[in-house]
Amino acid sequence: MSLPSPDAERGVYGISVAAELVGMGVQTLRLYEARGLLEPDRTEGGTRRYSANDLDRLRRIGDLLDAGLNLAGIAMVLDLETQLETQNAYLRAQKEEPPWLSTAAAPPARRARTRTPKNSSRPTGQP
DNA sequence: ATTCTGACA
DNA sequence: TGTCAGTA
Numbered sequence A: 001m002s003l004p005s006p007d008a009e010r011g012v013y014g015i016s017v018a019a020e021l022v023g024m025g026v027q028t029l030r031l032y033e034a035r036g037l038l039e040p041d042r043t044e045g046g047t048r049r050y051s052a053n054d055l056d057r058l059r060r061i062g063d064l065l066d067a068g069l070n071l072a073g074i075a076m077v078l079d080l081e082t083q084l085e086t087q088n089a090y091l092r093a094q095k096e097e098p099p100w101l102s103t104a105a106a107p108p109a110r111r112a113r114t115r116t117p118k119n120s121s122r123p124t125g126q127p
Numbered sequence B: 001a002t003t004c005t006g007a008c009a
Numbered sequence C: 001t002g003t004c005a006g007t008a
Helices: A015-022 A026-034 A052-066 A071-093
Strands: none
Touching: A015 A026, A015 A052, A026 A052, A052 A071
């Protein structure tokens, strides 16, 4: 049972090593940071230190890129995912079972969305 | 920080 | 042709 361990949070790898480990270019890592997808630790001197979580994040970015998302979309996805992770961690701390993770009760199967007849693509206005 | 390239639509 | 990701 892997809970969020503190050392997965600590930045240990330099940018070159991190890039090597995830199979990306060094500049690409800097780009992702500039786009707000990532915020690695900094040493006192200000050089980047990537944590194990950062590496997972980078691999996740790769998957989402393959899926066809752009970097802006990926930033949103990652934000939501980390929020969820944070909330789940909180609930685990309360020793409550997150209802949406419960295997017991199968949530009412959402019926496939019936096609909404979009008339013409004119919100309102000119012909 | 800026520029250049390749892919894509 | 314009945009975007990745590069030099």
